[in-house]
Amino acid sequence: MSRYFAPGNAAEAAELLRTTPGARVVAGGTDLVVAARGGKHPLPEVLVALHRVPELARVRETEAGIILGALTTHTWVERSGLVRSRWSALADAAAMIGSPATRSTGTIGGNLMNASPAMDLGSPLLVLDATVELRRTGGTRALTVAELLAGPGRTTAAPDELLSSVRIPAPVPGTGSAYIRLEHRRAMEIAIVGAAAALRFDSRGEIVAARLALTAAAPVCLRVPAAEAGLLGRRLDAEALAAAGRAAVAAVRPISDVRASADYRRAMTAVVVARALTLAARRAAAGSSVPGPDHPPTATGSVQ
Numbered sequence: 519m520s521r522y523f524a525p526g527n528a529a530e531a532a533e534l535l536r537t538t539p540g541a542r543v544v545a546g547g548t549d550l551v552v553a554a555r556g557g558k559h560p561l562p563e564v565l566v567a568l569h570r571v572p573e574l575a576r577v578r579e580t581e582a583g584i585i586l587g588a589l590t591t592h593t594w595v596e597r598s599g600l601v602r603s604r605w606s607a608l609a610d611a612a613a614m615i616g617s618p619a620t621r622s623t624g625t626i627g628g629n630l631m632n633a634s635p636a637m638d639l640g641s642p643l644l645v646l647d648a649t650v651e652l653r654r655t656g657g658t659r660a661l662t663v664a665e666l667l668a669g670p671g672r673t674t675a676a677p678d679e680l681l682s683s684v685r686i687p688a689p690v691p692g693t694g695s696a697y698i699r700l701e702h703r704r705a706m707e708i709a710i711v712g713a714a715a716a717l718r719f720d721s722r723g724e725i726v727a728a729r730l731a732l733t734a735a736a737p738v739c740l741r742v743p744a745a746e747a748g749l750l751g752r753r754l755d756a757e758a759l760a761a762a763g764r765a766a767v768a769a770v771r772p773i774s775d776v777r778a779s780a781d782y783r784r785a786m787t788a789v790v791v792a793r794a795l796t797l798a799a800r801r802a803a804a805g806s807s808v809p810g811p812d813h814p815p816t817a818t819g820s821v822q
């Protein structure tokens with residue numbers, strides 16, 4: 519039988535994690551509770567629920583970018599006109615998660631801290647240079663997303679640390695970003711493999727900034743520095759796309775599982791990379807109005 523706490527602020531939540539052996543945070547519960555019900559893991563002995571902590575649900579836009587509280591839901595991200603226009607890859611990914619019910623319950627903090635290699639927000643946050651704030655009694659620290667993710671189901675956060683927020687810097691004007699995933703069906707499914715890209719071009723149409731990251735292709739979502747370096751100074755033509763695909767395939771370490779074989783994942787990596795780079799380039803040229811894979815052209819979103 520689990521013990522259950524619902525603290526009213528983040529300091530109290532952090533103190534419960536510090537002082538109560540076996541305590542684990544529950545946010546939306548769409549990973550933790552669903553996995554327990556499915557018999558994957560028992561429920562933790564002590565649950566520290568965050569839903570009564572308003573400061574963790576706060577979204578702040580600053581000149582430097584945006585700070586999303588850990589409890590920001592996928593629905594909020596998906597519908598935010600601000601996120602869709604400035605950090606399009608993240609909005610693309612949020613719109614693909616699970617079902618409307620999953621998206622309105624699941625949180626950005628839970629997606630990151632669950633640390634699934636197939637998490638949809640990981641690669642977009644990597645290409646957008648996001649950092650997370652971890653809070654414990656007595657202090658906070660900031661980590662890049664790459665520093666946070668340690669392996670399947672593992673992060674570098676200590677058991678008494680709470681993920682309090684995700685900070686995403688303002689993109690340099692002219693940057694376009696996108697996230698593409700391969701899936702067996704549109705809803706209630708996770709990625710077979712996915713790719714996020716962010717690109718910026720100079721006035722001659724040559725790439726001056728490139729970021730590329732992969733989902734469900736290795737033990738953690740990961741950037742592909744060799745592909746990024748190879749894109750700089752060139753146009754995004756067929757040869758550039760093929761070279762980026764080859765560099766990405768060389769970087770992956772996929773597994774075979776119920777969704778796909780490792781060989782299929784490897785082959786499809788080049789496909790999602792080309793599609794993500796192409797969509798990012800179109801957005802860099804034409805703006806975020808270029809719809810994402812799950813965004814019908816007429817859909818509009820607004821900051822709530």
Ligand SMILES: Cc1cc2nc3c(=O)[nH]c(=O)nc-3n(C[C@H](O)[C@H](O)[C@H](O)COP(=O)(O)OP(=O)(O)OC[C@H]3O[C@@H](n4cnc5c(N)ncnc54)[C@H](O)[C@@H]3O)c2cc1C
Nearest residue numbers: 545546547548549550615616624625627628629631638681
């Ligand atoms: C039907 C279904 C479909 C899904 N589809 C997708 C999908 O397409 N793509 C995808 O990426 N995911 C998918 N998921 C997984 C899940 O919905 C997301 O990962 C979601 O973002 C998890 O957030 P949560 O708030 O529900 O996390 P929880 O289940 O509450 O927590 C998950 C883990 O993170 C820890 N945690 C949560 N918040 C914090 C915090 N602030 N600080 C420290 N630790 C914390 C918990 O202790 C737990 O270990 C799906 C789940 C379901 C049930």
